[in-house]
Amino acid sequence: QVHIVESGGGLVQPGGSLRLSCTASGSIFSIYAMGWYRQPPGKQRELVAAVTSSGRTSYGDFVKGRFTITRDNDEDTVLLQMNSLKVEDTAVYYCYADPQVRPIPTQGYRSDDYWGQGTQVTVSS
Secondary structure (H helix, E strand, O other): OEEEEEEOOEEEOOOOOEEEEEEEEEOOOOOOEEEEEEEOOOOOOEEEEEEEOOOOEEEOOOOOOOEEEEEEOOOOEEEEEEOOOOHHHOEEEEEEEEOOOOOOOOOOOOOOOEEOOOEEEEEOO
16 A cells, blocks of 8 residues: 655745645555646646656646756655745645656546645635
C-alpha cells in the first residue's frame, strides 16, 4: 500500500506565494514520476507540474514560469513553489506518484496512479 501525504495549502492574497509539499511512502520500490494536478471549482483536473526520477519536468501551460517543482528522490518528496499567485489558481491541488515509466499526461490524468487526498489553495483578497 502506498501513502501520499500533502501539506502546505491555504489562503493567500493575489501576488503571494505558497509552497506545497508531498511525500510518498509505503510499498514502493521506485517512483518514476511525482507531481501535482489541480481541480478548480467546476472544472476538470489538470496538470500543474511533475518531475521524473531523472529530473525531467513538465508544467501546465498556465504556469508560465510562476511555479517550480523540485524533487528529492531519496525521500520520495516533491516540493511545489508557487509564486505570483492569481485568483484563478484557486483549486484543490492533488499530489500523485507513478511508479511506471510512461509519459506524464498533459491532458487529463491517470486514475491508476497513486493520489493524495488533496489540499485546498485559495487565492483571494
